[in-house]
Amino acid sequence: AQTVTQSQPEMSVQEAETVTLSCTYDTSENNYYLFWYKQPPSRQMILVIRQEAYKQQNATENRFSVNFQKAAKSFSLKISDSQLGDTAMYFCAFESGTSYGKLTFGQGTILTVHP
Amino acid sequence: DVKVTQSSRYLVKRTGEKVFLECVQDMDHENMFWYRQDPGLGLRLIYFSYDVKMKEKGDIPEGYSVSREKKERFSLILESASTNQTSMYLCASSIRTAPDTQYFGPGTRLTVL
Numbered sequence: 001a002q003t004v005t006q007s008q009p010e011m012s013v014q015e016a017e018t019v020t021l022s023c024t025y026d027t028s029e030n031n032y033y034l035f036w037y038k039q040p041p042s043r044q045m046i047l048v049i050r051q052e053a054y055k056q057q058n059a060t061e062n063r064f065s066v067n068f069q070k071a072a073k074s075f076s077l078k079i080s081d082s083q084l085g086d087t088a089m090y091f092c093a094f095e096s097g098t099s100y101g102k103l104t105f106g107q108g109t110i111l112t113v114h115p
Numbered sequence: 116d117v118k119v120t121q122s123s124r125y126l127v128k129r130t131g132e133k134v135f136l137e138c139v140q141d142m143d144h145e146n147m148f149w150y151r152q153d154p155g156l157g158l159r160l161i162y163f164s165y166d167v168k169m170k171e172k173g174d175i176p177e178g179y180s181v182s183r184e185k186k187e188r189f190s191l192i193l194e195s196a197s198t199n200q201t202s203m204y205l206c207a208s209s210i211r212t213a214p215d216t217q218y219f220g221p222g223t224r225l226t227v228l
Contacts, residue, residue: 009155033214044119045205045219052214091157101146101165101209102173103217105158
């Protein structure tokens, strides 16, 4: 079974600065996908970014980018130019290539952006 | 925009009651999921369904059952609610082909007294 670990329960950052959230995972599979989801306070969870394991290039979505280290089984999220609206709980998630879309989530990291 | 709705935002029930949580999606998605979210544990999958009348156990199915009679609707049933089922319940949907974004509902915060 796969496991996903987020070792930072809480993080904080000043507005306009850069922050990196950590995620490690454990799997014996070679074909899989990794995701970061964001859950703002009292709002619905939404997808931030995703990475296919077969792609060597790190995914980027505007101010959000990942550092995917397949051999180390590490998948960190970097948020550049942090904004107040980035304040949220962030979840790292793993999907096997054969799982009908079933996700395994990490414990979550609460990120607070301070003005 | 994809919309996933859940029948209640907040629910208070008594121990032993039968509880129904309903989820509806409007994007004709094949897959639907029920998670519970607890502090320090993240989201844990209870049940999922990849087609009408199909269901598969997730990681923590004990004490729960599900029903999917129509493609757009996925119900979670607590046959006899217990206090350890007090939690936030999230529904999600996605198309079948991986990798696909899961679209989440707003959640139901269930308290069992």
